[in-house]
Amino acid sequence: MAKSTTVTSAAGTRDSLEGLRIAIVHPFLISQGGGEKVIDALARMFPDAEFFALLLDRSSLSGQMQGRTIHTTALSRFPRLKRFYQHLSPLYDLAVRQFDLRGFDVVISSGGPGAKTIRVDPGCLHIHYCHSPVRYLWDQYEVWLKRLPVAMRPLFALSARRQRARDFAAAQRVDTFIANSNYIGARIRRYYQRDSITIYPPVVVDRPLSPAERGDxxxxxxxxxxxxxxxxxxxxxxxxxxxxxxxxxxxxxxxxxxxxxxxxxxxxxxxxxxxxxxxxxxxxxxxxxxxxxxxxxxxxxxxxxxxxxxxxxxxxxxxxxxxxxxxxxxxxxxxxxxxxxxxxxxxxxxxxxxxxxxxxxxxxxxxxxxxxxxxxxx
Missing domain, CATH: 3.40.50.2000 (Glycogen Phosphorylase B;)
Structure with missing residues (x-):
């Protein structure tokens, strides 16, 4: 049965965000993409928030994120790891334990593996902004398995089975799921048995208009x-x-x-x-x-x-x-x-x-x- 999205938290019923201590968790701050645009918007929305990332490459940060407090893990000590981060998934849950999230009123996790497995204080509101249930564990598992050499498939299958169980358990600890589209909301229900709210990712829409005569x-x-x-x-x-x-x-x-x-x-x-x-x-x-x-x-x-x-x-x-x-x-x-x-x-x-x-x-x-x-x- 899907867990209700009705929660009690330190935030209570309020009319202002003022005074809330907020943490934002995003697994990989190593490139710029759609997920990072969500993080940029959250950074603008919460100017005093602290950020937590499994892997961090400060040279890849947007202007919005430059100078922000970002806590990271031992994985970031090895610069070459960002090229192979998708192969380090068995280490994510261990790495995320390095985060100290005591004292926060609200934790917003975003992105894929490792983000929602964080542990928060009792009474802390944990919101997960979901771009998708972890794809190599769920809807794309067979695709990833077939990409591997035959000799490696049993090891991947064993690892994925354990990760899938932890990922599902972590999803049950989240207080409120936000889906980035109705399409993902359906996937959240299918794999995590949870309801969600759809809030589309933010886009800067005040742009100059493309001319009638476009390029070639x-x-x-x-x-x-x-x-x-x-x-x-x-x-x-x-x-x-x-x-x-x-x-x-x-x-x-x-x-x-x-x-x-x-x-x-x-x-x-x-x-x-x-x-x-x-x-x-x-x-x-x-x-x-x-x-x-x-x-x-x-x-x-x-x-x-x-x-x-x-x-x-x-x-x-x-x-x-x-x-x-x-x-x-x-x-x-x-x-x-x-x-x-x-x-x-x-x-x-x-x-x-x-x-x-x-x-x-x-x-x-x-x-x-x-x-x-x-x-x-x-």
Whole structure:
């Protein structure tokens, strides 16, 4: 039976956040992505909050996080570990025990493995902002298992079974789950047997409007990891001879760069000013992931930029086929290429001002109000 989300806490029923001691736990502060944008918004919302991270790379921190109090673990003493952090999952629960969360009134954990397994004081309100139940333990377990050499699969299966039990137990100790989309809310119910509240991630929606005459390139932005399926976008643009700019960093960077043909450029990480210009002048935004939500898609929308995207998961809560996007039904190169051709046949139908209005649903103001209401138990 799902545990009720009605809680009692040190916060009580209040009308102000003033005086609350707040901790924010996020497992990996080692790159910039959608999860880190949530952390940035929480940092603005709670200027006196303390932060806790299993792995920390201060060079990757946003301007918002520079100078903030961030506690980390022994794992951060080994800089090379950030390249292999996904293989260290059996150590996360042990590492998180180094955090001293005594005396906090509210703990907001965010992100994946290790975040919600923290222990808090009796009476402390523990809110977990869930981007997804840990994917390699739950919905993507079989995918991860098949990627491994046959000899390693029994060890992974044993480790995952133990981690899955701990992850489920930790989910029962959380007072309130917040899902980043209705899609993830359904996954929380399936795997953790818990109810949740949906509060969409915050996006800066006050952007300059994309001009009527856009550039000649397509754009994709995000972490360069296998699950984003950026490889499909690269191959489709190679095949069609279309110009594609890929902005982001991650373990797939070298492989994507090697796969890129003469019309595709893998830029790596770019600063905010460059990214603004890329969004502003792109022809359309390309997105092939089965995403839990998709902050980069909303960012593109906030510039009035149409999308060509995989029509599944959280993307369906952002995009409407034919109104602000062309959606494709399969994660294949053929499907991406066909969607690009479809978009080009009716490109003039997509109006930037109408697309941008749709992004207002995901503003930071809406996010902050939702979080505030949860903390104050309204």
């Amino acid at each position: 390139y397509y754009l994709t932005v995000g972490r360069l990891v296998p699950g984003k399926r950026t490889d499909l976008l690269v191959e489709a643009c190679n095949r069609l001879g279309r110009r594609l700019l890929v902005a982001g960093q991650g373990p797939e960077y070298e492989a994507l760069k090697a796969a890129a043909g003469p019309t595709v450029e893998v830029l790596g990480r770019v600063d905010d000013a460059v990214l603004d210009d890329l969004y502003l002048n792109a022809r359309a935004f390309l997105f092939a992931a089965d995403e839990d939500f998709g902050i980069a898609t909303v960012e593109a929308q906030s510039y009035g930029l149409p999308a060509i995207a995989y029509g599944h998961g959280g993307s369906l809560e952002i995009l409407e086929n034919g109104t602000d996007s062309v959606l494709f039904a399969e994660q294949t190169v053929d499907a991406v290429a066909a969607a690009i051709r479809d978009f080009e046949a009716r490109e003039a139908e997509f109006r930037a001002d109408g697309i941008r209005r749709r992004a207002q649903r995901f503003s930071e103001e809406v996010f902050i109000k939702g979080i505030r209401d949860v903390v104050l138990k309204r």
